[in-house]
Amino acid sequence: MPEAWFELSPKDRTEVLYLAADRTGRAAHVLEKDVWVVWALSVLYGSKLADVLTFKGATSLSKVYKVIDRVSEDVDPTYDIRKFVPDMLPEGESLPKSRRQMRNITDAVRKKLPLWYQESLIPVFQQAIPETNSEVSIKCDGNPNVVAIVYPALVSGTGYVARRIQLEFGARATGEPNTRFDVYCDAASAVPEIMFPTATPVVMKLERTFWEKATLAHVYCRQGKFRGGYRFSRHWYDLAAFAKSSHINSLIADGELANDVAQHQACFFRENDDSGHPIDYVSAVNGEIELIPDGDALKTLDTDYDAMIDDGLLEEGSPTFNEIVDTCRGIEKRINDR
Helix, strand or coil: CCEEHHHCCHHHHHHHHHHHHHHHCCCHHHHHHHHHHHHHHHHHHCCHHHHCEEEECHHHHHHCCCCCCCCCCCEEEEEEHHHHCCCCCCCCCCCCCCHHHHHHHHHHHHHHHHHHHHHHHHHHHHHHHHHHCCCCEEECCCCCCEEEEECCCCCCCCCCCCCEEEEECEEEECCCCEEECCEECCCCCCCCCEECCEECCEEECHHHHHHHHHHHHHHHHHHCCCCCCCCCHHHHHHHHHHHHCCCHHHHHHCHHHHHHHHHHHHHHCCCECCCCCECCHHHHHHHHCCCCCCHHHHHHHHHHHHHHHHCCCCCCCCCCHHHHHHHHHHHHHHHHHC
8 A cells, every 4th residue: 555645754745756856856955846836726615615615827827728838836726706705796696786895895705815825724734734743824914815835845956946846825706617627746647656646626627717817918918027027927828838738629619718717817816017007907808918928027027037947947948038938928919819
């Protein structure tokens, strides 16, 4: 019978990580973080919270849909807005009918999330920590949407990959469309004699993730800068990866979903461009999307992409940054021409 990962000694876990690294070509510290990502998902979806949370974002593209080859570091669950603030939306609706109602919902979510963390989320993880036989801590660092799981790393890289899993929660969407998938650690197939964590999360469908990433890139392009200037190039890598998938034609053609996402972003995530004017998400997905930033913003992405490669987040043979830009420029043209 396979030995359970968390029953191994730190020395044995380290040896397993290096063995998996040799067999997969991935960096050992990246494989280690992936184990903690899957463990976090297993805790969430093995608890009573499973019925209200949908797993989305880049980690779903890596762990579930296999669209991207990079290791995604964090977990982005969304709490179904209809269940989080059930008294604030008309029955059967997922968007508010007025700006005032939107502000009321946003205010309610901001107030309720920290309380939910303390009363429901953190206790679930505290109960699960002893099974890891590790000195794991749970932190809330001031961002009302984020809970960090800090784990005792056995191996390290350049420092680009943080020794924590960020759970970045939202509660202003339904998480639909979604479906359920099994998720495994990247090291599991390489070292079958070890029983790694597994999870079966409810996962947002690929189509919505594509349009959320495209509209996010559009915002950055219209603003011409990145808050913090760090860890943004992954979004462009992910968009370029979509272009290589068998789904790209249907994703771009789905104008109805594109407009649903645009209307949701316009409602809950209003942003201004570099001139202070509101960004028009609906116009963006209907012929005016911008996916390639200019000048210093593009240089920032290039530098960040190099740092991501240096720390082993991408597999050997990954595209160059210039190739990613060319691919995203092609996606931009296809969206605007449809």
